[in-house]
Amino acid sequence: MSELRTNRIVPRDGLTSGTFNGGGIIQVVHEKRTTPLSTTSQTYVDFMTASITPTRSDSKILISFGLSAGTNGDINHVYAIIHRDSTEIGSATDTGSRTGATVVYNTLTQQQMFGGGEHLDSPATTSAITYRIKVKTSNTQTAYFGRSARDNNAAAYDGRSSSFLTLMEVSG
Numbered sequence: 001m002s003e004l005r006t007n008r009i010v011p012r013d014g015l016t017s018g019t020f021n022g023g024g025i026i027q028v029v030h031e032k033r034t035t036p037l038s039t040t041s042q043t044y045v046d047f048m049t050a051s052i053t054p055t056r057s058d059s060k061i062l063i064s065f066g067l068s069a070g071t072n073g074d075i076n077h078v079y080a081i082i083h084r085d086s087t088e089i090g091s092a093t094d095t096g097s098r099t100g101a102t103v104v105y106n107t108l109t110q111q112q113m114f115g116g117g118e119h120l121d122s123p124a125t126t127s128a129i130t131y132r133i134k135v136k137t138s139n140t141q142t143a144y145f146g147r148s149a150r151d152n153n154a155a156a157y158d159g160r161s162s163s164f165l166t167l168m169e170v171s172g
Contacts (some may be wrong), residue, residue, distance in 0.1 A: 058172030
């Protein structure tokens, strides 16, 4: 079971009253994952999720995420994307046989590569929204998140890393 931590920051001033002229941070939701994940799925699976309920319909949501991933050498690629509820957002356009994603990883056995992305979303709602970071591998080879493929249990070798997902409601 993964360990996820959620922090919410909500200001006490009048940003939510509708009188503010824009650009201020209304609320922040921050998720942190401290346990690794391995997958052989060639379809996207949830890696992290966070929910936010915008206080204003003209607010934008800034989604930021970062995670470390690894492969077992140049035998597959690992992809990460952002979803708003069930809709993929913020990915590069698929071109030919290339897979569009927010970030793509390819490493040696003992490596982890940090990557992430940001997307400014305009959901135009005051209903709860769930944002997901989804991941997959390009073939049946294993993709590793928060650890290397080798994952050697020795202080001088492979470490483990945490991942984060932050949602910020920005006044319109």
